[in-house]
Amino acid sequence: MKTERMFSILIYLLQRKKVSAEELANKFEVSKRTIYRDIDSLSAIGIPIISYLGKNGGFTLIDNYQLDKFTFNEEEKKFLLEGLSLKNELFDSQQLSTLQSKLELLKENHEVEHANITISSSTLHRESIEEETKIKIKKVLSTIEQGHKISISYVSQTANISSRTIQPIKLNFMNGSWYVEAFCESREALRLFKLTRIRSMEVIHDKSRSVIVEKTDVPPNKTTELETITLLFSKSELGKLYDFFTEDEISVLNDGWINVTFTYDTNKNLLPFLLMFGRHVKILSPQWLKNKYLDEIKFIYES
Template structure:
C-alpha cells in the first residue's frame, strides 16, 4: 500500500509545479506526517525532490526530471480511460474504478474525465441476467487465475441437461453474450459454454493440466455457410440495418425489401426470422422454408 501510494505521489508531482503537504495529505487521505515520511523515502531512493519551507512551501521535482517510460500523452490517457469505462461495464469491478481515478490524476488539467462513449447495456439480456452473468464472469476469472477446474450443470440449446467437469481457459464475448472456452473432460476436447446456460458451478481445487491441442480442437472453426434469401415488408428497413449491410439489402420496385446473405448452417436462424412475424417471407433455401412451416404449425397447435 505504501509503495503504491508513493508511486501515485510521484506521478502527482510530475503533473504539478509545486504541491503542499496538506494538498497531498487530502488527495491520498493520509496525515501530513505520513506525507513527509513518504517524501523522505522517495528522496532516499534517488528521486530529486525539492522542499520549500514556510507558508507557501511545498514539494516539487527538479525541471529536468522525467519518467518517459511511465508517462502517457493526453490521447493515450483518454484511450485508457475509455477502455477502463467499457471494461468496468462488462466486468463490474471496483478495481477498474480505482484505476480510472489514478489515470485521471495523470491528466494535465487534473479534472474528472467524462468519456464520449456510454454503454448502457453491454449485452442483449435483461438487467437481472446481466448481473448474474457478471458474477459468473468474476468467479470464472478467479478460477482461471488459480488454475482450478469446475464442475458445471449445463443446459444445451436442445434442452439437454448435463454435468461436466471442465478446465476453464478463457472467456469470449461474442454476439452480445459471454462464452467460456474450456477443456471438457467428458468430451476430451475444447468446447464453448454459454454462461447463461451454466446453471450451477462448483470449484474443484485440482490443478492437474490436461494435455490438448488447439489445432485438433473442434470449436466450430470450419464453418459451413449457405446463402439465405429473405423478403421483408418495407416497414422493416430500419430494423434490417441492425443486422445487414448495404450490399446485402435490395429495395424492390414495389417497396418490399430483399435480403441475401450467407449464414452458418449449424446455427438456428428460425428465432430471428420469427421475430418479424408476417412481415417476412423465406425465398430460399427450400429446407429453411420447410423448417419454418413446421415451426409455425407447432406454434399454432400449441
C-alpha cells in the first residue's frame, strides 16, 4: 500500500508545479505526517524533490525531471494504453480507469488520443458470464498472491460434478476461455480448470504448500490423430467460413457451393461446429463423421 501511494505521489508531483502536504494528505487520505515520511522515502531513493517551507510551502520536482529509469518511452506508454482499452477480463472498470489515468499522467504529450484498437470482448461468452469470470479471476489472483488454497465445486466436460481442493499456480487464457492451472490434491497432480465450470469457490486460509509436481509429471494428452475432413457449404456462408478456415482450405465451386478441405484432430468433437451451420453444410468425407452427424440430427429431432 505504501509503495503504491508513493508511486501515486510521484505521478501527482510530475503534473503540478508545487503541492502542499495538506493537499497530498487529502488526496491520499492519510495524515500529513505520513506524507512527510513518504516524501523522505522518495528523496532517499534519489527522486529530486524540493521542499518549500512557510505558509505557501510545499513540494515540487526539479524542472525537466524525467522518469527515464522508472517508466516507459512514449511508444511503450501508448501501446500500454491501447492494450488497456481492450477491456481485458483481468480488470474491472474501476481498475482500468485507474491504470489508464496513471499512464496518461506519464505521457509527455497530453493531447487527447483515441486508441487505435478497440475490442468489446475477447471471448465468446455472454456479458453476464464474462462479469462472473472477472470476479473469479480476481479471487484466483488474490489466492495465488497470498499462497492460499481454494475449495471448488467443478463440473467436468462429461457433466461429472466433484469437489476439489486446489493450489492455484497461474491463470491461462486459451481458445477464448480462462483456465486456472493448479495442483489438485485429490488427483495429486497439476490440472487445468476452466473458470466457467467452477461453480463455487471458497478460499482456504492454509499456506502449507502442496507438493507441486513438474509439468513433465502431468499425464500427457491424447496422441493427436489428424484426418482430412471435406465439407460442402452454401455460398451464403463464405464470410463466416473465413472465421475458421484459411484461404488454401476454401474453394468456391462453379455451382456456387463452397468446398472446404482441412485436417482435424479426431480426438476433438467437431459436431457442435457443424450443427452451427444447420442446413448450409454437407459432409462429404469421412463417412464415419457423416454417420455420426446424421445420428446427432436424428437424436435432436426425436427428442
